[in-house]
Amino acid sequence: MTEAAPDITLIRLLLGFALLIIPAGLSWWVRLGIIRKMFVSTGRMTAQLFLVSILLIYLFDIDNPYINTAWVIIMIIFAAGASMMSSGLRFRHFFIPIFASYFLGAGFSLLYFIGIVVNPERLFTAQLLVVLGGMLLGNSLNSVIIGISHFYQALKKEKKRYHYLLSLGASIREAQMPFFREAVIAAMRPFLANMATMGVVFLPGMMTGQILGGASPDTAIKYQIAIMLAIFTSVTLSISLSLFFTARKGFDEYGVLKEELFK
Amino acid sequence: MSMIELQNIDLSVGQRQILKDVSLQIAKGGRLLIRGDSGTGKSTILRLILGLVQPDNGRVIIDEEVQNKHNIWSQRLKMAYVSQDMQLGRGKTESFIKEVFSYRNNRHLVYDRKELAKYFDLFGMNGVGPEHRLEDLSGGELQRVAIITALLLKRPIYLLDEITSALDANLKAKITGHFLSMKNATLVIVSHDQHWYEHDIQTLTLDS
Numbered sequence: 001m002t003e004a005a006p007d008i009t010l011i012r013l014l015l016g017f018a019l020l021i022i023p024a025g026l027s028w029w030v031r032l033g034i035i036r037k038m039f040v041s042t043g044r045m046t047a048q049l050f051l052v053s054i055l056l057i058y059l060f061d062i063d064n065p066y067i068n069t070a071w072v073i074i075m076i077i078f079a080a081g082a083s084m085m086s087s088g089l090r091f092r093h094f095f096i097p098i099f100a101s102y103f104l105g106a107g108f109s110l111l112y113f114i115g116i117v118v119n120p121e122r123l124f125t126a127q128l129l130v131v132l133g134g135m136l137l138g139n140s141l142n143s144v145i146i147g148i149s150h151f152y153q154a155l156k157k158e159k160k161r162y163h164y165l166l167s168l169g170a171s172i173r174e175a176q177m178p179f180f181r182e183a184v185i186a187a188m189r190p191f192l193a194n195m196a197t198m199g200v201v202f203l204p205g206m207m208t209g210q211i212l213g214g215a216s217p218d219t220a221i222k223y224q225i226a227i228m229l230a231i232f233t234s235v236t237l238s239i240s241l242s243l244f245f246t247a248r249k250g251f252d253e254y255g256v257l258k259e260e261l262f263k
Numbered sequence: 264m265s266m267i268e269l270q271n272i273d274l275s276v277g278q279r280q281i282l283k284d285v286s287l288q289i290a291k292g293g294r295l296l297i298r299g300d301s302g303t304g305k306s307t308i309l310r311l312i313l314g315l316v317q318p319d320n321g322r323v324i325i326d327e328e329v330q331n332k333h334n335i336w337s338q339r340l341k342m343a344y345v346s347q348d349m350q351l352g353r354g355k356t357e358s359f360i361k362e363v364f365s366y367r368n369n370r371h372l373v374y375d376r377k378e379l380a381k382y383f384d385l386f387g388m389n390g391v392g393p394e395h396r397l398e399d400l401s402g403g404e405l406q407r408v409a410i411i412t413a414l415l416l417k418r419p420i421y422l423l424d425e426i427t428s429a430l431d432a433n434l435k436a437k438i439t440g441h442f443l444s445m446k447n448a449t450l451v452i453v454s455h456d457q458h459w460y461e462h463d464i465q466t467l468t469l470d471s
Contacts, residue, residue: 160348161350168416178362254332256316
């Protein structure tokens with residue numbers, strides 16, 4: 001164990017905010033017109049992270065397996081909600097199936113990661129369950145959003161193609177298959193590119209964090225590799241399950257795509 | 264015996280009534296040419312037969328069976344549909360056709376590569392072969408791939424929506440001739456094309 005990086009005092013953190021003068025100055029100089037937005041976003045980030053840190057302090061303090069699990073479920077609800085918001089689909093049709101697919105997809109990967117790979121004495125600790133759960137969900141989120149919206153937008157745009165496949169004798173699932181493949185590939189692509197350049201182009205956040213926290217680079221890298229594998233699995237599972245669970249809902253008894261799915 | 268029958272069909276989309284009290288009957292091996300101005304519901308009739316749209320009133324009867332949500336899946340296996348602007352997706356042409364043959368309901372059909380090559384040759388796909396990618400094909404070529412797929416499936420009913428509009432005169436004659444020579448096939452044709460009119464076919468004219 002190397003020594004943890006020194007703590008940052010509040011005054012010094014405020015000095016960190018002084019850095020904003022540079023982007024704000026630039027924005028003013030070339031009239032980007034985003035100064036307000038910049039301060040709102042920075043403010044939100046700061047406030048949210050402070051609130052979470054208070055919550056995390058309590059969670060770590062209590063460290064009750066039930067409360068930890070409940071918090072992971074709350075994170076999943078937020079993730080499912082965020083996916084819905086960004087995918088242009090109707091909430092009431094999709095929220096439950098998408099929640100269920102995150103729950104099973106990310107849940108399985110998280111438990112496998114903790115139980116099999118890390119293999120600690122206690123599974124449901126805040127340090128592992130909450131922190132790794134957040135990490136896994138946060139990283140799966142983007143890919144799942146890309147996958148789901150790609151699937152339904154493509155079906156909407158290429159409705160003729162889907163209906164043509166039905167006319168050729170396909171079942172609903174068979175006619176969905178090409179769209180499913182393209183959606184999963186679209187979701188995977190940024191992730192695969194990311195994995196392929198990892199360590200060369202950038203040092204991933206988790207690893208950086210662990211090293212700053214005092215872990216040896218050797219441990220940090222092993223965690224990073226394992227979490228990437230878990231994220232990869234979580235993304236694949238969550239997308240497949242969400243398409244699987246919503247497949248029946250999105251189509252009528254004749255296999256025709258329902259228009260009311262879209263906002 | 265009739266192969267396709269529509270009985271007193273009313274159909275509206277949104278506020279607009281597209282079909283009002285339409286009835287028609289086509290015998291096994293019969294041919295029907297549907298004509299009319301655009302927006303009169305010609306393509307909608309084909310989509311009704313395929314069960315892709317449901318009538319507000321009236322019945323669709325295929326091969327003596329009233330169409331419903333249960334038998335639609337087996338009824339579709341009696342039809343092959345080609346329309347004017349085909350979306351076939353991406354990937355190799357042959358992979359697309361093979362995937363269609365791999366559907367559970369099509370597994371009894373034998374995929375014959377020689378027959379595929381024969382049709383590519385017959386329909387003048389100059390320089391385009393089954394190994395070419397769909398996204399590289401022109402509209403007219405995609406339409407012919409769809410026609411070839413339909414023929415390979417050997418369905419008893421062919422629903423053909425303006426399938427010759429993007430083709431030159433020579434190909435028009437070849438393709439209309441080919442379909443009309445299939446004596447047992449039931450054909451429903453939507454077209455403005457003179458080539459179909461030259462043959463003696465029952466005609467239904469829709470007006471708004």
